[in-house]
Amino acid sequence: MATLEELTKVGQIDLGPNPPDPEKVRNETQEFIEIDNEIDKLGGLQADTIQWYKIVDSSALILRENSKDWRAASYLCFALFKRDNYHGLVAGFTVLRDLIDQHWEKSYPYLTKLKERLRELTWLNSQLGRVLPDPSSGPLQPTYKKPVTQCHELLTKINILLADKIGKEVLQVLLEEELNKKLTKVERESLTVAQKEERLQKLNLADELFLRQLEKQFQAYQERFAKPEPEQPATPPPPKERTLTFKTLQEDLFNIAVALRRQNIFDPIAYRITRFEAWLFVEEIPNHDKSTKLFKVAGPTINILRPPKEVGELDELFVNGEYVELINKAEETFAKSTAPPRTPYCYWLDAHRLTVQSLEKLKVSTTNKIEVGQATVAKQIIIEELARFLRRLPGIQDLSFYNEVTNETVAFADDKTKLWIQNAVLATDETSTKTTSEIVVQPWLVVAKQARQFAVDNQFEAGLNLLYEGGRRANSRREQFSWWLEQARFYYDTQHHELAISQLEFLETQVQRFGLEEWEPQLSVEVARLLLLCYNKTAKKLDALTQPQGSTELFRPLYARLCRLDLSAALEVVKN
Structure with a gap:
C-alpha cells in the first residue's frame, strides 16, 4: 500500500509514448471494474462495506501505469478523504492538479469531450459537499489546520488552471449552455446579451463547472480557525419529560421524515426513515386466507380502502x-403508524412505485447536479429497502386487502406495481450478490426489462415493438426462440393472456419439432409453465377433463413434462 507521499507523485508520472487505450482501460480492466462496483455502493445499504483502501490502490495504479483518467482521479480524491481525512485530500488534490497541469492534452476523456471531464469534477464536488462539515458549525480540530490550508491553496490553483486551460471563449460557451438550461424558451429569446451576462454573474454558474464551491468552503474553514471559539451558554433547563412509547417513537420518525422531505424533496435520508418507521414492527406476513390470499380488515373503523382509492387521484x-x-401524499399515506393499534397502510406497495417514478421525472427536470445525485440515491434507497421487505416477507405482494364491511377487494400491489417489482426491485436484488464476471445478461433479457418498463408507463405497444425488432434481427434459431419466449412472457406479465396463449402454443410446436425437451430442457419447461399458467388464468383448469379450443391434447403432456423436469414449476401451476 503506497504512502501519502508516494501517492502525491502519481499525477506527475508520464505513461510513455504508447500508453494503453484509455477507453479500454475504463471499460475492460479489472481495476476499473472493481472501483466502479465499490463506488456504486454509495447511498445504498452496502455503503458501510465500501473498501476505500481498494479504491485508493486501484485508482492510483490506473493513473500511474494505464491512463490519466479524470474519473479515476476523482475516485482517488474522495477515497483518500474517506480513508485519511484532510491529509488524504491534500494528496488527492495534488494528483488532480498535476493531471490538469501536466497531462491536459492526453488525459481521458479527450479534449473533444470536455463536458465529460467537468462531469467527473461535478461528481467529486457533490460527494465532498455531502460529507464535509458545515463551516458555520464550528472550527475543525486544530490538527487539521495545516492540511485545510493546503487544500485551499490546491483548490485555488486547480480552478485557475481549469479556467486557463479551457480558455475564455470556450468557457463562455459552456457558461451560456448552463444558463440556457435554467431559462425558459421565452427568456432565451428575449434577453439581451447584457442581461444574460448579468444573469451569469448572479447565478455563479462557473462554481458548478469547477471546484469553486469547495474552494469557498475551505476558505471558510480557514476563517473559522482564525476566530476564537464562542463562549458556552449557560446550561439550559432540562426539557419537560415525555413518555416514550412505540406510538410516540413512530410519530417522531414520521415527522422527521416529513420535515426533511418538505425541506428537500430529494433528501435520501427522508425515504430511508419513512420505510424504517413504517415497517419497524412488521415481523411477519399479515394473517390471511391462504386460498384466496385475502387479508381481512376487521370492522369499519379502519378505512383500509382509502389509500388504494387514492391511486386514481395520485395517477392524476x-x-x-x-x-x-x-x-408527499403517497409517502405520508403509506407511512401511517404500524405501532399498536396497528393500521395496515404499510402494506400498500403502490406507493413505492409512484414515488420512484415521480423522483425520476423530477430528476430529469432539474439542472442542479447535486439534486440529480440525491434523486438517484433516494430512488435506490426505496428499491433496496423494498427488496429487503419483500425478501423478509416473501409473497406479500400477491396478497389483497378485503374490507368485510364494504365487500371490496384491493391488491397490495396493482398489476403495474407487480411488474415494476419483478423488473426493477427483485431483479436488481437477485444480481446484487454476483460479481461482474459472473453476470452475463443476454440481449433479449435486457430488452425485455426495457419493454416491461414501457408497460409500467402505459406504453404497451412500444415495449412490444422492442421485442419484435429483437426477434427479427436474431442470428440463430435459438436466439429467435428466446426472443419469442420473452415476447410471450411480456404478454403474460401484462395480463394479455390470450395473446400469450397463441404465442406459446406456436412455441410448443417448435419444442416438439426440434426435440427441445432433450436438447434445451429449461426452454421447454418455461414454455410449458407459462402456457399452463395462461390456461389457468383463462379458466382452463388442470383437473378439467375437457378444454376449450382443442387444448385438451396439450394439457396432460405439458404437465407431465413439468413433473419430469421441474417439480417446483409443476407445483406452481397447480397452486395458481
Whole structure:
C-alpha cells in the first residue's frame, strides 16, 4: 500500500509514448471494474462495506501505469478523504492538479469531450459537499489546520488552471449552455446579451463547472480557525419529560421524515426513515386466507380502502406533472403508524412505485447536479429497502386487502406495481450478490426489462415493438426462440393472456419439432409453465377433463413434462 507521499507523485508520472487505450482501460480492466462496483455502493445499504483502501490502490495504479483518467482521479480524491481525512485530500488534490497541469492534452476523456471531464469534477464536488462539515458549525480540530490550508491553496490553483486551460471563449460557451438550461424558451429569446451576462454573474454558474464551491468552503474553514471559539451558554433547563412509547417513537420518525422531505424533496435520508418507521414492527406476513390470499380488515373503523382509492387521484397528479405533491401524499399515506393499534397502510406497495417514478421525472427536470445525485440515491434507497421487505416477507405482494364491511377487494400491489417489482426491485436484488464476471445478461433479457418498463408507463405497444425488432434481427434459431419466449412472457406479465396463449402454443410446436425437451430442457419447461399458467388464468383448469379450443391434447403432456423436469414449476401451476 503506497504512502501519502508516494501517492502525491502519481499525477506527475508520464505513461510513455504508447500508453494503453484509455477507453479500454475504463471499460475492460479489472481495476476499473472493481472501483466502479465499490463506488456504486454509495447511498445504498452496502455503503458501510465500501473498501476505500481498494479504491485508493486501484485508482492510483490506473493513473500511474494505464491512463490519466479524470474519473479515476476523482475516485482517488474522495477515497483518500474517506480513508485519511484532510491529509488524504491534500494528496488527492495534488494528483488532480498535476493531471490538469501536466497531462491536459492526453488525459481521458479527450479534449473533444470536455463536458465529460467537468462531469467527473461535478461528481467529486457533490460527494465532498455531502460529507464535509458545515463551516458555520464550528472550527475543525486544530490538527487539521495545516492540511485545510493546503487544500485551499490546491483548490485555488486547480480552478485557475481549469479556467486557463479551457480558455475564455470556450468557457463562455459552456457558461451560456448552463444558463440556457435554467431559462425558459421565452427568456432565451428575449434577453439581451447584457442581461444574460448579468444573469451569469448572479447565478455563479462557473462554481458548478469547477471546484469553486469547495474552494469557498475551505476558505471558510480557514476563517473559522482564525476566530476564537464562542463562549458556552449557560446550561439550559432540562426539557419537560415525555413518555416514550412505540406510538410516540413512530410519530417522531414520521415527522422527521416529513420535515426533511418538505425541506428537500430529494433528501435520501427522508425515504430511508419513512420505510424504517413504517415497517419497524412488521415481523411477519399479515394473517390471511391462504386460498384466496385475502387479508381481512376487521370492522369499519379502519378505512383500509382509502389509500388504494387514492391511486386514481395520485395517477392524476402524475399526469399533471405535480410530482412533489404526489410524493408527499403517497409517502405520508403509506407511512401511517404500524405501532399498536396497528393500521395496515404499510402494506400498500403502490406507493413505492409512484414515488420512484415521480423522483425520476423530477430528476430529469432539474439542472442542479447535486439534486440529480440525491434523486438517484433516494430512488435506490426505496428499491433496496423494498427488496429487503419483500425478501423478509416473501409473497406479500400477491396478497389483497378485503374490507368485510364494504365487500371490496384491493391488491397490495396493482398489476403495474407487480411488474415494476419483478423488473426493477427483485431483479436488481437477485444480481446484487454476483460479481461482474459472473453476470452475463443476454440481449433479449435486457430488452425485455426495457419493454416491461414501457408497460409500467402505459406504453404497451412500444415495449412490444422492442421485442419484435429483437426477434427479427436474431442470428440463430435459438436466439429467435428466446426472443419469442420473452415476447410471450411480456404478454403474460401484462395480463394479455390470450395473446400469450397463441404465442406459446406456436412455441410448443417448435419444442416438439426440434426435440427441445432433450436438447434445451429449461426452454421447454418455461414454455410449458407459462402456457399452463395462461390456461389457468383463462379458466382452463388442470383437473378439467375437457378444454376449450382443442387444448385438451396439450394439457396432460405439458404437465407431465413439468413433473419430469421441474417439480417446483409443476407445483406452481397447480397452486395458481
